[in-house]
Amino acid sequence: MAVAVSVAGGITIWLAAALETSAVGASSGPRWWPTVLGGMLVAGGVAIGLVALRRPDPVSEQRVSAHGLGRLGAVVAAIVLYGLGWHFFHFLPVTAVFLAALMFVTGGRGAKALIVFPASTAAILYGLFGLLLRVPL
Amino acid sequence: MSDVLAGTTALLDPTIGLCLLIGVLLGTLVGAVPGITATMAVALAAGFTLTLEPLQGLAVLLSIYVAAQFGDRVPAILVNTPGTPASIASTFDGYPLARQGRAGIALTSSALASAAGALAGILILVLAAQPLASVALRFGPAELFALVVFGLTMMVGVSGSNVLRGLVAGAAGLLLGTVGRDPITGDTRFTFGMPELSSGIPFIAAIIGLFGIAELFNQLVETRRRNAPAPITQLGAWWPTRTERRELLKPTAIGTGVGAVVGVVPAAGGDIAGVIAWAQARRASQHPERFGRGSLEGLASADSASTATMGGSVTTTLALGVPGDSVMAVMIGSMIIWGLQPGPALFVESPDLVYSLAAIMVLATLLALGLALVRMQGVVKLLALPQHYLSAIIISFCIVGTYAVQSSVFDVALMLCFGVLGLLMRRFGFPAGPMVLGLILGPLAESNLRRALVIDGAGTLLTSPIAVGLILLSLGAVLLPWLRSTSKARKLRARVPENAR
Amino acid sequence: MTPTSAGGATDLTARTLATEMEEDLGVSIVVENRPGGAGSVGMEHLAGQAADGYTIAVLPVEVSLLGHQGYGIDPADYDFLGQANSQPGTIAVPADSPFRTLEDLIQAAGEEPGSVAVSNAGPGSIWELGATELGNAAGVEFKNVPFDGGAPAVTAATGGQVDAVVAGIGETAPAHDDGRLRVLAVFTEDRAPALPDVPTASEQGHEVVIGSWATVAAPAGLDQEVADALEQSLEQAVSSEDYVSFIESGGNLPLHRSAEETEEFVNAESDRFAELLGAGS
Known part of the structure; x- marks a missing residue:
């Protein structure tokens, strides 16, 4: 846990440093607020690191499982592919395929899950957003 | 009195009832879908309602506005995703309540509190439109800055037990708020050459990502081979017991008060009010440790506050001609087209109109409340679906909803990034609330501070009574809990050695 | 298409025009909102569309402004079909202000440069430029205080937090009639119908003509026949009763210019803004 926290602290410090250097490009006014914030982040990161070293805190969340991580990865990949697919094809079929893929990855099986549900949900989304709200899909 | 009568009887026209109904249905739906905000819906409806008579059109627009405040609690409570920014604070206690199997009470109490807040507003x-409006006028940049600082100090309260991490998250949020154009000089900051970022980080995408998607990802990550984590299948009891009802009174009152005040201030809306009220109710509560873990009081205060802002916003809009929030900005446009000019003259020339509008909002509130109570049936059926259905629905609605805000795929990508960020934050114990607060309030704080400095130089903050008062309150908000906890700790330590002997 | 979000002035203009042109052309016209980046997202989108006459947009004054502010927007990327309205600029002070005429305000600014605070709708907005132009014409320096939009800027003036505000006539006229603000001058060549008793800046000795406007444009390279058809339809729409009453109810002018004139106008404005942006800051 301490490692994780130190990493977090380290990241914030790095961000703050990057921030201060890039902020130099702007004119005098806009610079000081982000700089102040960057400084605060650095201080905060250091403080967290120190506190963690002195008092290990209990982990309240359930442990992460490899299976779960795998699922997460699959879902994210599906979403990214969806985004690409949407760019090239029309909304309805792409969304239906995407939903089917999601269902599969998260454990759904059977025709109802893989065909009926994605198709109907995609239709509802289209109706709601595309037609009712006139959003250019 | 005759104005009141004239105002309310004007509503007896059945077409208005129809408009009310349509508006409430639309508003509830819109609120319930994350990504679609009331502002968007009202804006689109404004286009359609141009052809209607003023009162009919206003009935539709106002009831969308009101009903959205009821609809957005549903996803906030059930899936930790605020349906609109106004329900951010509702997720703090609403979602934990749902996870404890008490979603039913949460939803009902939320509806009741929201109705109370709306009606009070x-x-x-x-009653007090014009005097309040003149107070609103005195809120210049210096005062607004002080108010925002006060709101930011609520971050401390919102952080729960991890105050230090909460502050870091808050600072990170503030930093994210600086992305975009400098409010005074217009130079771009941290946009990395992407025009989509030049107006700042799209707010809705960030919220949906940090709250909704992160929660979803978190559930995914925790799944095991066989055992999917329990979705919220239990609604539990629906109607709060008498003791619970009594519990709700005080926080609702606090929420309403805060909401009404915040609503009157232009540019401050339900989201800020909800958070401030939540923190205040916690301070005044007998059971502060329950807040953030499933406290009905927390939920009630957050909900009543964000709906109470409506009354205040409408007040500012009608009395000053200045939009109290973004929805009102759209409505002003429509009102002008219908030949109604919001401003002090409105109260003098057509006072009955004001009463009509108030009556419309009251009716809309009642209708929305009824709808909220009735929707339980539908919600139960929805929750009976296995988890993978639900997550697929949530993901797809979030994606399309985020896209719909600005027709931008970039926003969706950003939502995903925030989802991952939110996940990481959760696993490392960083609360997401302060980050969102920082994101919303940061730009407001900075722009108003710099503006105040430009107008009058460094002394402005100290010359305005409102500003000074608010800053003192903020200091108090930060110091008091710290003082209290250190003195408590001291007392504890003094007691323990005695027991040990 | 409009490069703004739904419900704003540009959006409503677009929708009203679309309804009129729909009737005239007999085809369905769908209004799409593509907000973002102060309008640049929508404008860039239009520039990249096929010039077949099926995608047109309402382009407001920002088309001449953004190019000089770090966005990649160039009026040459568009074929202009006509101008649809004009929103003259005004300068107003709080009702209880000691400044009774424009001259008073300018004198105060001259005595103490930078002491007169003038609010506007945002950094780089047309109204901030208006204040700069007035300052240049009168040879004085104002303190520009940008806000997040027209409404907050006007409120700051009504509340007395700034000395004056430069905003569109649609935003100040109602407050003037109400007695909350006093409009000192209108930045047009002739007096504005919405405020007939307010002198123009030129009348008071300072040649300032500046305002916001909206045009309708298509991506460059439009077929001449298609362009003509659209132009005519637009002209008819702008003169239609519904449109005129809509625009005038906001206090603005349903001004129409032909496609050629509009193109000249847009380019002239663009050059003018370039100068102002370079000189003023």
């Missing part, structure tokens, strides 16, 4: 509109 409307009452204020009717």
